[in-house]
Amino acid sequence: DAKTPDAWVQRHPSLIRLTGKHPFNVEAPPAEIYDYGFISPVNLHIVRNHGAVPKLDWDTHRIEISGNVPNPYSIGMDELTQMPSDCFPCLVVCAGNRRKEQNMIKKSIGFNWGPAAVGNTYWKGVPLRIILNRAGIYKPGPGRRFVCLAGPEGELPKSYDGQDGGPGSYGTSIDMETALDPTCDVIVAYEQNGDRLHPDHGYPCRVLIPGYIGGRMIKFLCKIIVTDEESKNFYHFNDNRVLPVGVDAEKATAEGWWFKPEYIINNLNINGAIIHPQHEETLHAPMKKYTIKGYAYSGGGRKVIRAEVSFDQGQSWKLANINVREKPRWAAGSSGDKAKHWCWCHWEIEVDADEIRGANEICFRAFD
């Protein structure tokens, strides 16, 4: 990164760059991050940057809480870390995880993420509801339906006019009920795996919205604005949408499809991948048994309950063993629908090596 504005940021050499040198958009080699197990190392965690990493200072950074609130205030980092906090593991996934395969079927406007646009780490931070409570907000209502979140002005190379950050900031919004619901676990995070955040992951603080796509988890958080309308930020509307087949970017812009609320992506869908065998892996002749391994996750707190592989294009399926390592959040006294899962699970199945040798392809599917 020597000749980029990110020259000062330390990065892991094995990360795979997906958009050239700059901005920095990377994932780890799938087997490398997978083989660390349930908790991922921070330096192999997906990074999705829209511009240069802002150089922010812990001592001077402030978050402003404003908009339609009785008690607007701003808060510095030292004070933030004195507030009640929570710490738990949570998967962060780019909405475009595995988009490379999608793009092979039909080109989308997003770039080619492989299957490692993920990271499962511990996050520590202050619940957003506590920050809102201090501003006098205890429940949603007219004029208080959304919480807009924005990074620093000037983060992005061009102007993205909007109510919630002004020119050149990256922003989005979430609805007030989600922001206030303790079982949604939305936090303003200042630690990842026990350390202060890495610049690529939002130093000094970012929003974490468990179960949501990464694109809504604003990094370098500067502004929290209570409003009656969704964020007007360019990226809130023009990115992270799934539009019907036949509506391409041009048509979407001409006909206003970006602004239709139905097509927003918030909670993740179920997804997963086979990690072992890797692409072009060779099975050595004497091998009798092989353990196929992969991961799966879902959104909205839903638990992955089943993972299966097929060697015959889906004619028959073999049930893999799922290893759900996390204790579900909000499961107190319950084993039911309110128990929430924010992490990936790893699955594996041992098969005869000959079954793999005889198969044209291995298919995988999961259920939540």
Place this chain on the structure above:
Amino acid sequence: DAKTPDAWVQRHPSLIRLTGKHPFNVEAPPAEIYDYGFISPVNLHIVRNHGAVPKLDWDTHRIEISGNVPNPYSIGMDELTQMPSDCFPCLVVCAGNRRKEQNMIKKSIGFNWGPAAVGNTYWKGVPLRIILNRAGIYKPGPGRRFVCLAGPEGELPKSYDGQDGGPGSYGTSIDMETALDPTCDVIVAYEQNGDRLHPDHGYPCRVLIPGYIGGRMIKFLCKIIVTDEESKNFYHFNDNRVLPVGVDAEKATAEGWWFKPEYIINNLNINGAIIHPQHEETLHAPMKKYTIKGYAYSGGGRKVIRAEVSFDQGQSWKLANINVREKPRWAAGSSGDKAKHWCWCHWEIEVDADEIRGANEICFRAFD
């Protein structure tokens, strides 16, 4: 029904019987119930009975609230109707809706429901959380993780031993968090579309669990039991499960698959159907335009956001117009993920009649 134990129950003549004369398991002709629109008539609403309809008396019927509660009590119907109540429209769907088509691909152990194993009506009743509060239960905890629900003893022809109803009752359980969560809208219902319940729909009272499969919504409710373990009722375990491919009923019984919590069905999946054109409908020659119509729903409060049809086996899709008639529940101040939808939506799309004439089949899909 002259020679069955149900001879005394009045029923609509056009209902389609799916399991012979008795017990009574029926759905309406799809177009007939559909064409009534958003709210279905009670007498065309799906009925799923496991035995004869119990003859219960409003004046003497009582619900017992017991198990691990500080204040066990029982309550009669007149007293129940004096408690705080709620009234809202909610879709009730058999988990097996459209199973006929599934059975054509691979036979399941369920019988052949068509696409009208549904009904969308107003339900009025007392929130289960208020009933539990009166017994001294305000939150889940050790010993209080589940609420078992059971109908009358002797409802079913043979013995189904279990903790929550004894011999011959139909029972299930839900987790305490769902039971206590106001946004889950679980009620003990005593009115449907403004009348007392019809005997086929649970007179004098039944449980309504919005977004869940119908099989958990116990009719003729007699017992509410707070426990630390799931219901041990035969039907709670041996029905309403989706097991992996390759696990048939015999294997499931031999290997204990019925008791694995992962495979329970509670919240509905997304589903829907094309209602117009009907099977074997003839398009008359001069017709230029045709409006294809159908419905879609999801579970867990999720909103259906997209419905599409294809005339070329899914190569291309046309976007239909969705008519979401309900005001979402729990949407106060929010247009986001906390807004809950308990009803079906109807969708339609006008196409050139020639497109239908040229198509081998019409496919439909929906998204939530």
